[in-house]
Amino acid sequence: xxxxxxxxxxxxxxxxxxxxxxxxxxxxxxxxxxxxxxxxxxxxxxxxxxxxxxxxxxxxxxxxxxxxxxxxxxxxxxxxxxxxxxxxxxxxxxxxxxxxxxxxxxxxxxxxxxxxxxxxxxxxxxxxxxxxxxxxxxxxxxxxxxxxxxxxxxxxxxxxxxxxxxxxxxxxxxxxxxxxxxxxxxxxxxxxxxxxxxxxxxxxxxxxxxxxxxxxxxxxxxxxxxxxxxxxxxxxxxxxxxxxxxxxxxxxxxxxxxxxxxxxxxxxxxxxxxxxxxxxxxxxxxxxxxxxxxxxxxxxxxxxxxxxxxxxxxxxxxxxxxxxxxxxxxxxxxxxxxxxxxxxxxxxxxxxxxxxxxxxxxxxxxxxxxxxxxxxxxxxxxxxxxxxxxxxxxxxxxxxxxxxxxxxxxxxxxxxxxxxxxxxxxxxxxxxxxxxxxxxxxxxxxxxxxxxxxxxxxxxxxxxxxxxxxxxxxxxxxxxxxxxxxxxxxxxxxxxxxxxxxxxxxxxxxxxxxxxxxxxxxxxxxxxxxxxxxxxxxxxxxxxxxxxxxxxxxxxxxxxxxxxxxxxxxxxxxx
Numbered sequence: 001x002x003x004x005x006x007x008x009x010x011x012x013x014x015x016x017x018x019x020x021x022x023x024x025x026x027x028x029x030x031x032x033x034x035x036x037x038x039x040x041x042x043x044x045x046x047x048x049x050x051x052x053x054x055x056x057x058x059x060x061x062x063x064x065x066x067x068x069x070x071x072x073x074x075x076x077x078x079x080x081x082x083x084x085x086x087x088x089x090x091x092x093x094x095x096x097x098x099x100x101x102x103x104x105x106x107x108x109x110x111x112x113x114x115x116x117x118x119x120x121x122x123x124x125x126x127x128x129x130x131x132x133x134x135x136x137x138x139x140x141x142x143x144x145x146x147x148x149x150x151x152x153x154x155x156x157x158x159x160x161x162x163x164x165x166x167x168x169x170x171x172x173x174x175x176x177x178x179x180x181x182x183x184x185x186x187x188x189x190x191x192x193x194x195x196x197x198x199x200x201x202x203x204x205x206x207x208x209x210x211x212x213x214x215x216x217x218x219x220x221x222x223x224x225x226x227x228x229x230x231x232x233x234x235x236x237x238x239x240x241x242x243x244x245x246x247x248x249x250x251x252x253x254x255x256x257x258x259x260x261x262x263x264x265x266x267x268x269x270x271x272x273x274x275x276x277x278x279x280x281x282x283x284x285x286x287x288x289x290x291x292x293x294x295x296x297x298x299x300x301x302x303x304x305x306x307x308x309x310x311x312x313x314x315x316x317x318x319x320x321x322x323x324x325x326x327x328x329x330x331x332x333x334x335x336x337x338x339x340x341x342x343x344x345x346x347x348x349x350x351x352x353x354x355x356x357x358x359x360x361x362x363x364x365x366x367x368x369x370x371x372x373x374x375x376x377x378x379x380x381x382x383x384x385x386x387x388x389x390x391x392x393x394x395x396x397x398x399x400x401x402x403x404x405x406x407x408x409x410x411x412x413x414x415x416x417x418x419x420x421x422x423x424x425x426x427x428x429x430x431x432x433x434x435x436x437x438x439x440x441x442x443x444x445x446x447x448x449x450x451x452x453x454x455x456x457x458x459x460x461x462x463x464x465x466x467x468x469x470x471x472x473x474x475x476x477x478x479x480x481x482x483x484x485x486x487x488x489x490x491x492x493x494x495x496x497x498x499x500x501x502x503x504x505x506x507x508x509x510x511x512x513x514x515x516x517x518x519x520x521x522x523x524x525x526x527x528x529x530x531x532x533x534x535x536x537x538x539x540x541x542x543x544x545x546x547x548x549x550x551x552x553x554x555x556x557x558x559x560x561x562x563x564x565x566x567x568x569x570x571x572x573x574x575x
Contacts, residue, residue: 049069085108109331198216412446459487471484
């Protein structure tokens, strides 16, 4: 009896525990799942995630999640993605093998950039925002003074003037010293006079003839020495001539180059000014790409492994992957319209299914667009993600779309019709692709709060169309979007012209200062060039005279020799 009583007591306790577990399960399971889901998704995303409710049934196994809000880390007052409801059927048998196979998944009322009830928490800071980028635009306080510019700028003009002053010691003074060793006009005249005198020698007198020849040979030796000195002088003068001419060219170009350098220093970062499309439309383009590039910005981050997470071994012979969504329908809300996309075979273990994930979106003749088509596929393999996506959007109506809400620059597309074609491919996680975005019938309202953003706003307000090219690159988990358009040059030039016009007075003073410095150097260099040119002309004339004298002879060598032999024979045989 005692044993039966104990057994009965134990049975009641066990029954109570089971009942308690069942009560806890029914009353708290959904809350526990909800809390875990919010925490894990939020940690993976880097910002707060809220779920209104989670419900599930056991017979059949289904799960329903309502009210998913994922905070935009760039703008915490808005949701990056918002989902009204997710419903799915769960297969029972794979659960016994700890595999989750979902079918008939419905992801309904998906929307982007929706206002939150209150700002969400951000756990990891994202990349640079539009506010950070606009902070690179110059303001009044950023414009340096004339003295600051001159002190910190590597100007060419002062160096050119200094070099011009040093040219005298480097070239002119050695040239003048070398000139002292050259024959004078009087020396050359003496050589000519001596030659003419020797030519009057009585060639019939052998002694006089030999003496005249010896004197002329001595004079020619001096002439040859003078010729060598003149040739060396000419080489030095030619070097000086080249150097002085180069100095003059630098003095003529340096003020212009320095002025442009100072203009750039006043205007600011030329690289930044060459990326005005990115600066003005970058944030909105980033947001648009998150919507447009499904593979890169919606699906693949779900499969990104954390750096400290160990690699999970995959059993290639397994019957099921760990997670598989056989079929899913995603309803994306765009204004009052809905775009439906169909997905098949969503998993992160394509090496088991051997079938890529595919998606397709088709929408035509809507109130907000003429046609929207998009399709693609991806598969996660051992070496990374391979994927491709293409789209063609025609006549997407943009209405009261905020482009920039920065305090310095506010811009709003009042109306526009957007056309876009593009494609993106991935091979082993590396992205490549491009797209064109044509804004037709564009009406854009813009306002700037300071002098320079007002210049940008004024230029934006004149646009009636705009073609933007976007290029995609980088890694699939760190994609890079770049924008270019003819707006870069238009806005950049307008901004530079406005800044330079505002600084016209200081710039005029700088230009006058540079030109005055250059004029001083040019005066020195032109004077030196005149001296060198004159010395070269004189040296050339003297060299010609000396070469002429060297070619002169009292008589031909054979002629003098014959006369001396004849005289000698006469002496010998006259006796």
